[in-house]
Amino acid sequence: xxxxxxxxxxxxxxxxxxxxxxxxxxxxxxxxxxxxxxxxxxxxxxxxxxxxxxxxxxxxxxxxxxxxxxxxxxxxxxxxxxxxxxxxxxxxxxxxxxxxxxxxxxxxxxxxxxxxxxxxxxxxxxxxxxxxxxxxxxxxxxxxxxxxxxxxxxxxxxxxxxxxxxxxxxxxxxxxxxxxxxxxxxxxxxxxxxxxxxxxxxxxxxxxxxxxxxxxxxxxxxxxxxxxxxxxxxxxxxxxxxxxxxxxxxxxxxxxxxxxxxxxxxxxxxxxxxxxxxxxxxxxxxxxxxxxxxxxxxxxxxxxxxxxxxxxxxxxxxxxxxxxxxxxxxxxxxxxxxxxxxxxxxxxxxxxxxxxxxxxxxxxx
Numbered sequence: 001x002x003x004x005x006x007x008x009x010x011x012x013x014x015x016x017x018x019x020x021x022x023x024x025x026x027x028x029x030x031x032x033x034x035x036x037x038x039x040x041x042x043x044x045x046x047x048x049x050x051x052x053x054x055x056x057x058x059x060x061x062x063x064x065x066x067x068x069x070x071x072x073x074x075x076x077x078x079x080x081x082x083x084x085x086x087x088x089x090x091x092x093x094x095x096x097x098x099x100x101x102x103x104x105x106x107x108x109x110x111x112x113x114x115x116x117x118x119x120x121x122x123x124x125x126x127x128x129x130x131x132x133x134x135x136x137x138x139x140x141x142x143x144x145x146x147x148x149x150x151x152x153x154x155x156x157x158x159x160x161x162x163x164x165x166x167x168x169x170x171x172x173x174x175x176x177x178x179x180x181x182x183x184x185x186x187x188x189x190x191x192x193x194x195x196x197x198x199x200x201x202x203x204x205x206x207x208x209x210x211x212x213x214x215x216x217x218x219x220x221x222x223x224x225x226x227x228x229x230x231x232x233x234x235x236x237x238x239x240x241x242x243x244x245x246x247x248x249x250x251x252x253x254x255x256x257x258x259x260x261x262x263x264x265x266x267x268x269x270x271x272x273x274x275x276x277x278x279x280x281x282x283x284x285x286x287x288x289x290x291x292x293x294x295x296x297x298x299x300x301x302x303x304x305x306x307x308x309x310x311x312x313x314x315x316x317x318x319x320x321x322x323x324x325x326x327x328x329x330x331x332x333x334x335x336x337x338x339x340x341x342x343x344x345x346x347x348x349x350x351x352x353x354x355x356x357x358x359x360x361x362x363x364x365x
Contacts, residue, residue, distance in 0.1 A: 014057070015063055017052070017055060017056055017060065018061065018064040018067070021048035021052055021064060022067045025041075025047060025048040026044075026071050026075065028044055029044050029076060030075070041076050042068075042093060045065075045069070045071070046068075046097065049061050049104060053105040053108030053112070057112070058110075061104075061105025061106070065098055065102045065105055068097075069097060077093075145179070145182040145185075146182065148178040149178045152171040155171055156168065156172070177222050180222055189317065191324075202246055202328045203243050204241050204242060204243060205243070206240070206241055206353055207239065207240055208237070208239060208240070210237070212244065213233065213281075215244075217231070217270075219248070219252055220252045220255045220256060223255065223260075224255060224268070226265065227264070227265070227267070227268050228268065229255075229267075230268070230270070232269070232270070232271045233270075233271070233272045234272065234274075237279055238353065239352070239353045240279060241351075241353035242329040243325075249321070250325040250348070251348075254333075257344075258283055258285035261287040263286075266286040268284070270283055278349050278351055279350050279352055280349050281348040282348075283345070283346045286343045287343055288341060289338065289340045290335060291339065291340045295337060299322070300320060319335075330350070331349055332348075333348045334346070334349075
């Protein structure tokens with residue numbers, strides 16, 4: 001019984017809306033009669049029918065057509081305030097209006113339904129395209145490190161005694177680096193699953209930004225090994241109230257992005273400053289930059305931008321996960337770039353913890 005209540009309410013709303021459009025058309029027609037005696041008002045009521053068809057479908061549009069014909073006959077065709085029509089031409093006008101209004105309402109509803117079907121088909125096609133791109137990306141991101149791991153392990157197993165110590169060390173390092181890369185990718189996929197499932201409940205604690213940055217840099221050391229990373233954090237930054245794991249993971253993804261899209265040996269700056277009651281953390285690279293058209297979309301899931309062929313392999317998950325983790329900590333993240341080839345800047349803004357709360361938490365510890 002309760003399941004039917006929303007349906008009845010919706011139907012009443014639609015038919016009430018159709019009656020409202022007819023009432024508006026009637027008021028406009030009444031205003032016109034002040035200046036034009038006995039105007040042909042059928043066009044105004046036809047507009048009400050079209051609006052009803054576009055907004056609420058065929059039933060309300062037919063109701064609007066019949067109601068419009070009745071209102072026109074009663075208020076605008078002699079004898080006034082009577083449903084009778086003396087003039088045969090006026091009667092024909094009303095009949096033609098009623099028939100045309102019903103037909104137009106039905107056609108408009110059909111057009112609306114066709115448009116809805118076409119939009120649904122477009123969304124399904126886009127979804128299938130995105131799913132195919134995701135599967136291809138995941139397949140590539142899994143196969144590439146696995147191939148390196150298998151190749152290096154096979155070489156050690158088959159020819160290990162023939163290699164010198166440096167070659168064996170290089171193969172072992174390759175296995176470790178590719179295994180860490182694979183572990184990081186799988187972690188991103190699992191994080192995305194948590195986000196989509198709504199299972200992202202931060203565990204807030206009072207921490208220092210320097211601790212988060214130091215931890216993230218240690219865990220991203222392999223990713224940043226071929227870059228010149230420079231950190232500049234003021235000593236007097238306020239404490240932060242956030243989830244250490246989520247924020248650390250978000251920062252690792254930003255550092256990985258900076259390393260991936262900037263040449264070996266290039267500089268990456270990590271800086272911070274206070275901005276009112278917030279702390280602003282900035283990561284700046286000297287890499288390929290972000291085309292202007294990509295900037296609004298870089299945090300979208302699976303988005304790779306317009307220069308995919310020039311970019312290293314990736315699934316497009318890192319920045320999307322970064323944004324979700326930053327927002328879970330009541331912060332925001334934005335991307336800035338002067339254009340392609342000009343490097344990129346990612347800025348994370350986080351609210352500082354309340355001073356009294358920070359002192360209480362530190363005292364408890």
